[in-house]
Amino acid sequence: MLKLVNVSKRYSGADRPAVQGLNLEVRPGEIFGFLGPNGAGKTTTIKMIVGLLKQDQGTITVNGFDTLRNPLEAKRSIGFVPDNPAIYEKLTGLEYLNFIADAYGVSLDQRKQRISYYLEMFGLAGAVGDLVQSYSHGMQQKLALTGALLHDPALFILDEPMVGLDPKAAHMFKELMREHADKGRTVFFSTHILEVAERLCDRVGIIHNGRLIACGTLQELRDSRKAEDSTLEKLFLELTAEEGESGD
Amino acid sequence: MTRVWSLYKTLLNVQYSWSAAKYTYLKKRQRLWEPVVIVLGLSPAIAMLVAGIVWFSDAAYRTGMMFAQPHMLLALAALAGQVMTLFFGVFYVLSSFYFSSDLSLLIPLPYKPREVLAAKLLTIMTGQYIPLLLAYVPAVVVYGVKSQAALSYWLCSVIVFVCLPVLPLIIATVLSIALMRVVNLSRRKDLWAVVGGMALTLLFIGLQFYLQYRVGDADPQELLAQLLQRADGLVESLGLYFPPSVWAAKALAYSSSPLGWWNLLLFLAVAAAAGVVLIALADRVFYQGVISGMERGRRGGAVKVEMVVGRERPVYWSLALMEIRLFMRTPGFVLNGLIGYILFPLLAIVPNVAPLPGGQDNPFILLGQAANPHVIMGGVALFFVVMSAMSMVPSTTFSREGRYLWFPRTLPLSIEAIAAGRILGAQVINVCGSLLSVIAASAVFRFPWPAVLGGSVLGVLFSTSFAGLLVILDLARPMLQWTNPIKAVKSNLNSLFAMIGAAALCFALGWGMYRLVRAGLDYLIALELLLAALLCWALYRFLVTMFAPRYWREMEG
Numbered sequence: 096m097l098k099l100v101n102v103s104k105r106y107s108g109a110d111r112p113a114v115q116g117l118n119l120e121v122r123p124g125e126i127f128g129f130l131g132p133n134g135a136g137k138t139t140t141i142k143m144i145v146g147l148l149k150q151d152q153g154t155i156t157v158n159g160f161d162t163l164r165n166p167l168e169a170k171r172s173i174g175f176v177p178d179n180p181a182i183y184e185k186l187t188g189l190e191y192l193n194f195i196a197d198a199y200g201v202s203l204d205q206r207k208q209r210i211s212y213y214l215e216m217f218g219l220a221g222a223v224g225d226l227v228q229s230y231s232h233g234m235q236q237k238l239a240l241t242g243a244l245l246h247d248p249a250l251f252i253l254d255e256p257m258v259g260l261d262p263k264a265a266h267m268f269k270e271l272m273r274e275h276a277d278k279g280r281t282v283f284f285s286t287h288i289l290e291v292a293e294r295l296c297d298r299v300g301i302i303h304n305g306r307l308i309a310c311g312t313l314q315e316l317r318d319s320r321k322a323e324d325s326t327l328e329k330l331f332l333e334l335t336a337e338e339g340e341s342g343d
Numbered sequence: 344m345t346r347v348w349s350l351y352k353t354l355l356n357v358q359y360s361w362s363a364a365k366y367t368y369l370k371k372r373q374r375l376w377e378p379v380v381i382v383l384g385l386s387p388a389i390a391m392l393v394a395g396i397v398w399f400s401d402a403a404y405r406t407g408m409m410f411a412q413p414h415m416l417l418a419l420a421a422l423a424g425q426v427m428t429l430f431f432g433v434f435y436v437l438s439s440f441y442f443s444s445d446l447s448l449l450i451p452l453p454y455k456p457r458e459v460l461a462a463k464l465l466t467i468m469t470g471q472y473i474p475l476l477l478a479y480v481p482a483v484v485v486y487g488v489k490s491q492a493a494l495s496y497w498l499c500s501v502i503v504f505v506c507l508p509v510l511p512l513i514i515a516t517v518l519s520i521a522l523m524r525v526v527n528l529s530r531r532k533d534l535w536a537v538v539g540g541m542a543l544t545l546l547f548i549g550l551q552f553y554l555q556y557r558v559g560d561a562d563p564q565e566l567l568a569q570l571l572q573r574a575d576g577l578v579e580s581l582g583l584y585f586p587p588s589v590w591a592a593k594a595l596a597y598s599s600s601p602l603g604w605w606n607l608l609l610f611l612a613v614a615a616a617a618g619v620v621l622i623a624l625a626d627r628v629f630y631q632g633v634i635s636g637m638e639r640g641r642r643g644g645a646v647k648v649e650m651v652v653g654r655e656r657p658v659y660w661s662l663a664l665m666e667i668r669l670f671m672r673t674p675g676f677v678l679n680g681l682i683g684y685i686l687f688p689l690l691a692i693v694p695n696v697a698p699l700p701g702g703q704d705n706p707f708i709l710l711g712q713a714a715n716p717h718v719i720m721g722g723v724a725l726f727f728v729v730m731s732a733m734s735m736v737p738s739t740t741f742s743r744e745g746r747y748l749w750f751p752r753t754l755p756l757s758i759e760a761i762a763a764g765r766i767l768g769a770q771v772i773n774v775c776g777s778l779l780s781v782i783a784a785s786a787v788f789r790f791p792w793p794a795v796l797g798g799s800v801l802g803v804l805f806s807t808s809f810a811g812l813l814v815i816l817d818l819a820r821p822m823l824q825w826t827n828p829i830k831a832v833k834s835n836l837n838s839l840f841a842m843i844g845a846a847a848l849c850f851a852l853g854w855g856m857y858r859l860v861r862a863g864l865d866y867l868i869a870l871e872l873l874l875a876a877l878l879c880w881a882l883y884r885f886l887v888t889m890f891a892p893r894y895w896r897e898m899e900g
Binding site (some may be wrong): 108109124145146148163165166168170171173175177181182183185186190191194195196197198199200202203208226 | 370371652655656657658661664665667669672734746747749750752753754755757785790834896897
């Protein structure tokens, strides 16, 4: 579903690449957690996948489409929510959702059904006629999630999705991610909340200083470290500390 | 004072994007060609403007000398500077005080309202010195050199220059604070802010006309005799518009005598007194207006989503609708972009057809006088093109997105489709606004309707092509970092480039029209404009297919 081959990116003026030689494959039906400390290259990688940044080298394939050669086909397969989703404040929630439905060509029946479903789930039905500027941060986050799911994307990409969600919404959202993956779709998300990743993800990848330093199921990571009872948090701290020392 | 100074420096840095420019040009060493192109591009225009002002100042000085009142020039310069500051002040103050997103950061800081207001006002004032350099300095230099003024004149001219924008800006601030206190009581704050801002602007313009017509009612010969008899008659007649400009002129003209000192004192004292009133007002009502403006009312109550979900729309129309909604619901955009559509019909229907500020002839009169249906048709068509640039809708379409630009860039829409949607949105606004002016002017001047209709059709075609070029311009160099929506349109060089482009196009095509009329081939004017429109469209198609996809893909954010 998602394949990155030898992907690198260096911002102009930066002394080191933000991402270098990244190889990664995420399969259909999988929830993949993308972990890493601040500045590790998570957001840069996500931005390259969704088309907000262009990689310097390497290829990214989404649902079989190269993101540089067939960007529109690749984007049609993606639903994306950034870490701090800025949504047009001068539109109403419903105008925003209708626009997304038009852009993705979602039929009238499907949009009615899905908008109702997600708005009820997130408790936004009462606010959907108001301008987005009247929404709290959490409500905007929920609206962005609804918008990203309207076309039932094959690849659902989220950058720090739990930030701003209240506990009830966070719980529902985790259920929704599982439900989405169980339908054979793929969920790829970055997070700092390792407990969530540990409980929810089928596999995780850990990126540090732009390099993928570990990738696999929790059990595979434990086996590779010969640490049978380690939590994901402990493994993460050990791996990033070692990488930091070798990097220094 | 140190705190206000520190805040002022920070606001100035944000306003003019100094750190961002240093980062782009010096650290990242990107787009280094831009400052060179801007300087090279603007220098001739500024040089011509300064030369024109110097020429006008020289003529005004000589005319004044004929009546032994050469300091009429100083009064004119001070008046032009102050009226200009007052006129634009309302926009700047409203945008900086009420529509700026930095207030949510500033209010929690341990600053008094008066300190925030002072720092913001100083920032606006600093920006006003740039146009004042053009409006005031050439006249002062011409007068000083011609009259071989003493050192006291030059010292006084610096003091007057520094204080010139103070009073108009304070008046604009007080009116804006009063307006926002009323507006923020309403549920539809944005709408009333736009209506109020436009009403204040129209009030200033109306006042100008009123004063002008009041003078105009008197017997001209008697009035001239009276003005010439009094020592400062001409100068004081100009003071009808804005009395402090007369004090400034007299302070300069009589700088080495008690009369000059008295006028300087009067000029400074009134500005200082207004400042004290403003500061007293700031602590009482400034934050109240801002905070109530930040309260976002919600209707609440559940709605049946199945009942209200819209219908499927073609994606072009959906994009255009979004463009129109986002523009029309942002007061900062509307106040700056749509004022032209209001001003032109007003200038067209004012009785006796008022001259434009600066003594230029009203373009509608020129058209009416032409009485040639082909010329009228050409003028109407070019009017649509000019208004497309003046509205700033197409030339800032991506810049206005700012931090929201991540969203369209992740949608499965080609840049061609996005550009088409934005052109359509911009043109809906432009055609509606321009038609308002054209219909008003046609009714007043009895333009032949077939010419107006033909001109409007040509104008729609031509302005659509031109809007396409402006959309590409903004795609190539968007200004995405802004805290204040007005900055995205007013401080955006793309708006300026669009206006220069429209002026150049109109000049070239107007010259072509003139040559055709002279050659007795005026029936070819429509063909000339149609060919120009097609050329613009061909250029747009070339740019949107060859360059736009790369600009769109490589726009980092």
